[in-house]
Amino acid sequence: ETGVTQTPRHLVMGMTNKKSLKCEQHLGHNAMYWYKQSAKKPLELMFVYSLEERVENNSVPSRFSPECPNSSHLFLHLHTLQPEDSALYLCASSVRVGSYEQYFGPGTRLTVT
Amino acid sequence: QQQVKQSPQSLIVQKGGISIINCAYENTAFDYFPWYQQFPGKGPALLIAIRPDVSEKKEGRFTISFNKSAKQFSLHIMDSQPGDSATYFCAASMGSGAGSYQLTFGKGTKLSVIP
Numbered sequence: 001e002t003g004v005t006q007t008p009r010h011l012v013m014g015m016t017n018k019k020s021l022k023c024e025q026h027l028g029h030n031a032m033y034w035y036k037q038s039a040k041k042p043l044e045l046m047f048v049y050s051l052e053e054r055v056e057n058n059s060v061p062s063r064f065s066p067e068c069p070n071s072s073h074l075f076l077h078l079h080t081l082q083p084e085d086s087a088l089y090l091c092a093s094s095v096r097v098g099s100y101e102q103y104f105g106p107g108t109r110l111t112v113t
Numbered sequence: 114q115q116q117v118k119q120s121p122q123s124l125i126v127q128k129g130g131i132s133i134i135n136c137a138y139e140n141t142a143f144d145y146f147p148w149y150q151q152f153p154g155k156g157p158a159l160l161i162a163i164r165p166d167v168s169e170k171k172e173g174r175f176t177i178s179f180n181k182s183a184k185q186f187s188l189h190i191m192d193s194q195p196g197d198s199a200t201y202f203c204a205a206s207m208g209s210g211a212g213s214y215q216l217t218f219g220k221g222t223k224l225s226v227i228p
Contacts (some may be wrong), residue, residue, distance in 0.1 A: 004156070040220060041217040042117070042217070042219060042220050042221075043157070043216075045215055045216070048215070056215070063215050067135060071205065090156050090157070091156075092156070100145045100147065100206055100216075101162075102158075102216065103158075104149075104156030104158065105156050107155075107156050107157050
């Protein structure tokens with residue numbers, strides 16, 4: 001595996017379910033990010049981690065809970081989501097927070113029913 | 114102030130033509146302006162980037178033009194090919210201050226290059 005991988009690629013969940021998205025980067029980077037991509041809206045930065053420590057949380061609802069157990073893995077735990085949370089969730093990494101170039105994974109297409 | 118406005122929303126160009134996508138920003142603290150390319154089913158990938166100390170940067174068929182006084186920058190794709198059909202995002206970032214190192218993205222332009 002190279003670059004940034006994300007699983008699952010597609011996820012359908014009910015509003016009462018609990019699920020997790022997984023991201024893994026194989027680039028030796030120290031910073032990881034979660035973004036939300038909705039149709040006709042700019043990419044929205046959700047969380048930033050630097051060496052497993054959260055450095056940014058852009059006013060994201062608590063139904064989204066990130067976890068970064070090490071610098072290569074990032075999770076997004078989901079619970080009691082709303083239909084408007086349906087979107088493409090992208091993970092990205094960079095050499096460090098402060099590096100301008102970010103490398104994105106293919107995303108998880110989430111549908112909340 | 115953190116917004117980046119991108120136009121057009123969609124663009125259809127004949128093969129061999131020039132594709133032009135424009136972006137405008139308000140925050141003069143931005144000091145890095147990348148363009149990302151996204152194919153269906155893939156994440157965005159960095160295409161080309163520019164800093165405000167230069168007015169133009171060219172990489173192959175892709176050129177960024179930067180107008181600091183107008184706070185605008187644009188992507189030109191010369192000799193557009195069907196393989197260039199993708200969604201293009203402009204973005205901006207700054208190296209210090211509140212929100213530093215965060216990429217602020219435009220809404221994207223869906224480019225279709227027809228044979």
